[in-house]
Amino acid sequence: xxxWLLVGLLLTTTVCQADDVLLLKSPPRDCQxxxxxxxxSGGELQGLFFSDAMIERNVHHALEKAVRKEGGNxxxxxxxxxxxxxNHRRGIRRIELKAxxxxxxxATD
Numbered sequence: 001x002x003x004w005l006l007v008g009l010l011l012t013t014t015v016c017q018a019d020d021v022l023l024l025k026s027p028p029r030d031c032q033x034x035x036x037x038x039x040x041s042g043g044e045l046q047g048l049f050f051s052d053a054m055i056e057r058n059v060h061h062a063l064e065k066a067v068r069k070e071g072g073n074x075x076x077x078x079x080x081x082x083x084x085x086x087n088h089r090r091g092i093r094r095i096e097l098k099a100x101x102x103x104x105x106x107a108t109d
Contacts, residue, residue: 021064024076031074031104037066040096047085047093059095072101 041059067075079098084091 021067021073021075023060023063024074027076027100028074028102028104031102034070034072034101034103036078036098036100037063037070037075038096038098039063039066040094042083042092042094044093047091052091055092055095059097063097063099067099067101070101072103074102074104075099 039059039062041062042055046055046058063075063077067073077097077099079096081096082092083094083096085093
């Protein structure tokens, strides 16, 4: 049962990556600029119970959803703010991201 589940998950992730949002370091050329988006993830309880990597994944997933909802397929993060927990034993409590969004036409060969 477990191997079939792994194969199913692998196929699902392969199919879902077709319309991936690309996170770039610099603005793309020959693309139409769209509005900026901002997302945040985490909170007091998430910072206590979940790891920093999980909060980071959640905020990037929320960013991808916001970019797709805006109609874009390329983004550049303009501002990233991570709020840390009050005590020093834990890490991130909440992350806020602001990103610029572009829509680039698909490349033709």
